[in-house]
Amino acid sequence: MNNREKEEYLREYEQLKKKGKPFFPYAIMKDSVMFLVVAAVLITMSLVLGAEMGPKADPTTTTYTPRPEWYFFFLFELLRVLKPPALVPIATVGIPTICMVLLLALPFYDRGAERIPWKRPIATITGILIIIAMAKLTLLGASAGSPSEIELATKPQYEQGKAIVAESGCLACHAIGENGAHGGLGPDLTEIGSKIPRSAIKQSVEIGPGIMPSFRGLGEEDLNAVADYLASLN
């Protein structure tokens, strides 16, 4: 916007304001109706959906699902899309940071005088695409359940390790056979035994490389069972 456009805008706005109505009671009325609607929705949600609690946090247990609140699903899913380890920092911090900076600086690079949505198609279409992308990612995140079952057949001596893996939430990030998160945060573990040695597997589970949490809390015995089971997958 150059100075002339700015002045023009202010003049036009002055007139529009003159033709407008006093905040009280007109705007206040609408705001109050909106308050009532929001309050009604909120109270209904609270009464119907309640506020249930999961089991107590326990750093040593094996069952959990690392699922964020739904409004972080889109970030979580972004991680899944860009999962190669080299890209993880980009996905986790790089992209959100860039998005935030772009959002913050919006008024400073979009300086055109035009405000009507259909007369500035680039901004409008970009906005709509971003909304669609976020909605899609959120839905994907919501449908990625918390599986706790592995259907892949295994030898009896590895059943214990398989059970621990199944109920430890590994499948929230990893895929094993048909189960788990395909294209999830972590790599597919279906053939992990043929990719890295047992010691490396055990170390991974114990340390929790990258964003994977550490499972040291499982204890030596369970860790060994998990490592045995995963090493048998090939």
Added chain:
Amino acid sequence: MKSPFPSRTKKADQAGNGAAPDENGAVVEEPKPSRKEKLSGHKDLAVHHGGEAGKDVAGWVDSRTNATGIFTAMMSRHVPKGTNWFYTLGSATMFIFAMQAITGVILSMYYTPSATQAYASITHLTNDVFLGEFVRGLHKWGASLMIILIFLHMARTFFFGAYKYPRELNWVIGVVLLILTMVMGLTGYLLPFDQRSFWATIVANNITASGPVVGPYLADFLRAGPDFSATTLSRFYALHMLVVPGLIGGLIGAHLFLVVKLGTTAPPWVRAARPKGAQRSEAVVAGVAVADSDEVSVSSNGVVANGSVEAVAEEADQAKSKTEAPEAAAGPEVTEAESAPEEPEAPEEPEAPADDEETTS
């Protein structure tokens, strides 16, 4: 929506009429004396009813702060023509933030921010305390609603181009508010200290740690050390109930200050420019009643296409006014009527007699 304050409307109308038929913009919207009247009114009360200490105090405070004056100015300030339901999203966000503050304070009365007791204190609140689960539910779902509303509000300001001159700074403040609101969601999620929240927070923290340069330090700070510990919880608690809400409250104040100072935008498709001023004053003389634009748009087409419908409706009304008051149908009016309503339902709006921006300005 019929005006619940007819007398007030009329007054505003008259004021508008008196100052109206000019284009040089020297109109004072609200008659100045009213504020002084109010002030002197307080004094009178104080003198005549010495027993009413309340009024005295009000007058005392007022004479020092001009609270009434500021309040009146805020209330009687004009919102521009075409302001529609989308403009309620910001104040709805504020409303839900206030709700979060209230329910949050109630929750904090029962909550113990320690790794060993947090879970038990929330279980106790949920199961034993009267209405405990209800208040928790309000706070929990309020968080989700606030996120939804803040995104809707942001979308509104984005698509309306409301971030452009002169409101750039308000957009910047808004983005910071958005980030802080997300931080509230993140820090609050850990507090119940159940399995879900605990492990999700660990993952979130690991995500933070994977960031470049500052990532590991930030994660260490949040965790309060290299390991997830009891201090982590109290750190999140302090952030969640003191630091971040304080920042949000302050920034909302700045945000609203700018909203009042700069005024809210009109929907971008609403135009004021009408070079046929003289002609319209004829319509005033003819005493033609034209429908309240607000009523027309809301009742005829619901919320969505408010502004544009409004413009159409106005032109339609002018067309109608032509038939009702033939002397108003001079030359330029005809051209306006030609470009008039594609939507047939607009002229059929029955609620006619109300104030009209068209005729008064």
